[in-house]
Structure formats: structure tokens, C-alpha cells
Amino acid sequence: EDQVTQSPEALRLQEGESSSLNCSYTVSGLRGLFWYRQDPGKGPEFLFTLYSAGEEKEKERLKATLTKKESFLHITAPKPEDSATYLCAVQAPDNTDKLIFGTGTRLQVFP
Amino acid sequence: SQTIHQWPATLVQPVGSPLSLECTVEGTSNPNLYWYRQAAGRGLQLLFYSVGIGQISSEVPQNLSASRPQDRQFILSSKKLLLSDSGFYLCAWSFGLAGRWKFFGPGTRLTVL
Known part of the structure; x- marks a missing residue:
């Protein structure tokens, strides 16, 4: 069964304390892996799409990497405004654009 | 630029009542459209999608x-x-080759009492 698992469920960081979020997936033939940021009560905001193992993408303090089994979202020197839930999703292996989501990692950054 | 709208933003309805949630996209043509639901502690669940x-x-x-x-x-x-x-109902749209980018609307919080 196609599945996406994110860990940890919650993460508390001090401002400036770098860390990584994990997204492991099982899907037959990865067509794309997506990272989103979601603030409470709002829709997810698109961050990155990764397509092949070894690919990396960066945006400000965020860097996403991809292997054949998992993806990491590295947060360097986080700030309180980085506090949010980070969602990972993979594109379904069928010939559609459907996304299969994990349950997310809730990140809190304290000053 | 493209924009996606959803309304209403919040809704409280009694059990057995009807429902209508609307989503519109501006700034693009022939998008793929999706309805997702997000329940507490669960990932986004795809409900419906439309290619035309x-x-x-x-x-x-x-x-x-x-x-x-x-x-x-x-x-x-x-x-x-x-x-x-x-739950929290989210509309999304995608475009490009194989729908490579997917953008979500602001969502509708539905409470059924």
C-alpha cells in the first residue's frame, strides 16, 4: 500500500537550533514528492517538489533533500516565524495528479 | 497571478442539513481541481478530483x-x-506537466452539530 510517514509528530526548537524533519514513503515508482507548510486554520502553502534521488532544493532557511526511501526537510537557524505544521506528500503512482499525504510534523520555535 | 477562493470560511450546520461549499480559481484555464478533507490528527484525505x-x-x-x-x-x-x-475542507488546483504544482485554497471549517 502506498504510504507516507512523517516524524517526529511534534518538534520544539530553540531559536537558532537547527534540525531536520523526516518523511519516509513507500510508493511504486516515485513521480514527485511535495513539501508544504500549513499555519493553523489556513490552507497548506507549497514549498518544494522533488522528483529524483539526490535532488535538493532550498528556500531561505529550508532545504529539502530526497533519497530512494525518504525525504528530509532541514531547517537551519530557525526563527519563531518558522513555527507551523510541515506536510509531506507523494504523487500517486497511477496516471493522475492525486497526492498521498502524511500526517505532518508540528514545529514550534521558541525565542 | 493565480488565486483560489473558497467560501464560506466557517460553517456550523445541524445534522441532516444540506451542504454547499464553493471553490473558484482565477488566472488560469482548465486547471485540475481537487477537494480534500483534513480531520484532526489525520493527513489530508482526497475526496474528489476533476480534470474538466x-x-x-x-x-x-x-x-x-x-x-x-x-x-x-x-x-x-x-x-x-x-x-x-x-472537518477542514480544502480546495486545490494544479497545472503544468502532470500537475507538478498544487496550490491550496484558504479552506472551510465545517462543524456539524
Whole structure:
């Protein structure tokens, strides 16, 4: 069964304390892996799409990497405004654009 | 630039009442459109998707239905709401080769009492 698992469920960081979020997936033939940021009560905001193992993408303090089994979202020197839930999703292996989501990692950054 | 709208933003409805949630996209043509539901502690669950006017695919059998009367309009409906229909409903759209970018609307918080 196609599945996406994110860990940890919650993460508390001090401002400036770098860390990584994990997204492991099982899907037959990865067509794309997506990272989103979601603030409470709002829709997810698109961050990155990764397509092949070894690919990396960066945006400000965020860097996403991809292997054949998992993806990491590295947060360097986080700030309180980085506090949010980070969602990972993979594109379904069928010939559609459907996304299969994990349950997310809730990140809190304290000053 | 493209924009996606959803309304209402919040809704409180009694069990057994009907439902109509609307989603519209501006700034693009022939987008793929999606309805997702997000329940507390669970990932986003795809409910319906549409690749064109009048073309609807259902992912989860339930008492909800979807329609796409216009190219950039997507509607989620129910004739009789259940308590289990409570959740955060998100509309999304994608474009490009194989729908490589997917953007979400602001969502509708539905509480069924």
C-alpha cells in the first residue's frame, strides 16, 4: 500500500537550533514528492517538489533533500516565524495528479 | 497571478442539513481541481478530483458529492450532513506537466452539530 510517514509528530526548537524533519514513503515508482507548510486554520502553502534521488532544493532557511526511501526537510537557524505544521506528500503512482499525504510534523520555535 | 477562493470560511450546520461549499480559481484555464478533507490528527484525505467540466472522480464513497459546472468552479455538496462530515475542507488546483504544482485554497471549517 502506498504510504507516507512523517516524524517526529511534534518538534520544539530553540531559536537558532537547527534540525531536520523526516518523511519516509513507500510508493511504486516515485513521480514527485511535495513539501508544504500549513499555519493553523489556513490552507497548506507549497514549498518544494522533488522528483529524483539526490535532488535538493532550498528556500531561505529550508532545504529539502530526497533519497530512494525518504525525504528530509532541514531547517537551519530557525526563527519563531518558522513555527507551523510541515506536510509531506507523494504523487500517486497511477496516471493522475492525486497526492498521498502524511500526517505532518508540528514545529514550534521558541525565542 | 493565480488565486483560489473558497467560501464560506466557517460553517456550523445541524445534522441532516444540506451542504454547499464553493471553490473558484482565477488566472488560469482548465486547471485540475481537487477537494480534500483534513480531520484532526489525520493527513489530508482526497475526496474528489476533476480534470474538466462535468468530469468528477470520487475517491471515498460517502454522502458527499462534487460538481464542476464551469471551468474554474468546483462545488462540494451533501443532501444530509453527518457528524462525521465535520472537518477542514480544502480546495486545490494544479497545472503544468502532470500537475507538478498544487496550490491550496484558504479552506472551510465545517462543524456539524
